[in-house]
Amino acid sequence: MNQAGVIAAAKAEPRFSDIIYERIVEMIADGRFPVNERLPSEPNLSVMFGASRPVVREALERLRADQLIVSRKGSGSYVRQRPDSSVLNQVPVGSLADVQRFFEFRAGLEAEAAALAARNWQVNDKVRIMAALAALEHCLEVGELGAEEDQRLHDAIAMATGNQFHMIVREWFKPHFSIGMSVTRSLSLKRTPLHVRHVQDEHAAIVEAVLARRETDAHNAMKTHILNARARMFQGVEAQSIDA
Numbered sequence: 001m002n003q004a005g006v007i008a009a010a011k012a013e014p015r016f017s018d019i020i021y022e023r024i025v026e027m028i029a030d031g032r033f034p035v036n037e038r039l040p041s042e043p044n045l046s047v048m049f050g051a052s053r054p055v056v057r058e059a060l061e062r063l064r065a066d067q068l069i070v071s072r073k074g075s076g077s078y079v080r081q082r083p084d085s086s087v088l089n090q091v092p093v094g095s096l097a098d099v100q101r102f103f104e105f106r107a108g109l110e111a112e113a114a115a116l117a118a119r120n121w122q123v124n125d126k127v128r129i130m131a132a133l134a135a136l137e138h139c140l141e142v143g144e145l146g147a148e149e150d151q152r153l154h155d156a157i158a159m160a161t162g163n164q165f166h167m168i169v170r171e172w173f174k175p176h177f178s179i180g181m182s183v184t185r186s187l188s189l190k191r192t193p194l195h196v197r198h199v200q201d202e203h204a205a206i207v208e209a210v211l212a213r214r215e216t217d218a219h220n221a222m223k224t225h226i227l228n229a230r231a232r233m234f235q236g237v238e239a240q241s242i243d244a
Contacts, residue, residue, distance in 0.1 A: 017058035018097040020049050022088070024063060025096060025234075029085040039069060039077045066100050068234055083234040084190065090183045099183070102176045103230035107223050109169065110154065114206060114222035115215040117160035125160035126211055132156045133207050140200050145189065147182045153203060157210060157222075184229045202228065 024045075027033045040048065045056045060077060063069045070080045091099050117125070132153035139146030154177070158166040170177060188196050202225040209217035 014095060014098070015058075016051060017055045017062070018095075020045075020051055020056060020059040021062050022096045023049065024059060025068065025083065026085075026088055028068060028079055029083050029088060031082070033079050035079050035082050037079055038075070039079065041076060062097055062100075066234055067231060081235060084187055086186065086190075087183060087233060090186065091179060099176075099180055100230060100233070102173075103180060103226060103233075106177070106180070107226040107230070109166075110158075110226055111219045111223035113158050113161050113166045114210055115219035116163060116166075117157045118210045118213050118215045118218040120162040121160040121210065121213075122162075125156065128156040129153070129160060129207055129210065133203060136203060137200065140196055143189065145182070145185050147178065147185045150181045150185060150203075151177060153207075157206070160210070180229070180233075184232055187232065199229075199232075 024033070024039075028035075033039055039045070039060075042053050042056050042060070045051075045060075046053050049056065060069065064071060064077070067080055068083070069077045071077050088096065121129070132149065132155075135149040136146055136153055138144075139149050155167070155170060158170055188199055202221070206218060206221045206225060209221050
């Protein structure tokens, strides 16, 4: 598939299950489905959304994977945490599920890039990576969003792989990378300074492992960071959750 085909596939019309998924997220975010409360049954949700039970089941499976709901055997599905409503305002309608899927894609892609960067970086790559990390640190200190600076750090690590295809993929899907980073960083600004520092510490751990040429540590640090970013999208500004 050529570049146009890849991008067209990524922009395909949302599936009905993704639309239902997003509507349930909205209802959790605005409190219609409160934390710790049981969701309506699959048959009732099917009626509510005018969808078949398999379609509703697919949406619920996605919600479980994203840790918004949890199933209790013989009891049904319960709301596990309440995301901040601003999440829904920052992504195109019907694309929230794909934003989460893209985090899954990034976790594999960027973890491999970090490991390869640890093996292959050159002096100019080190300068570029350290400058990007410092710029991100400055954003933290002055309370700026830092989405572009975050993007530059990840770009610098991809460039340090010495494999042009990592940069080509980042260019192809630049809007997807940007949306995820903008959402997670805007949510971070609403949270405590300790939370923001923790995110920056994740970046520092990646850079430290890459520049120390510890490939496995770089891989694991990047994967952990991306999956944590995915989870942070739905953690809400105030911690509200129940154990699975």
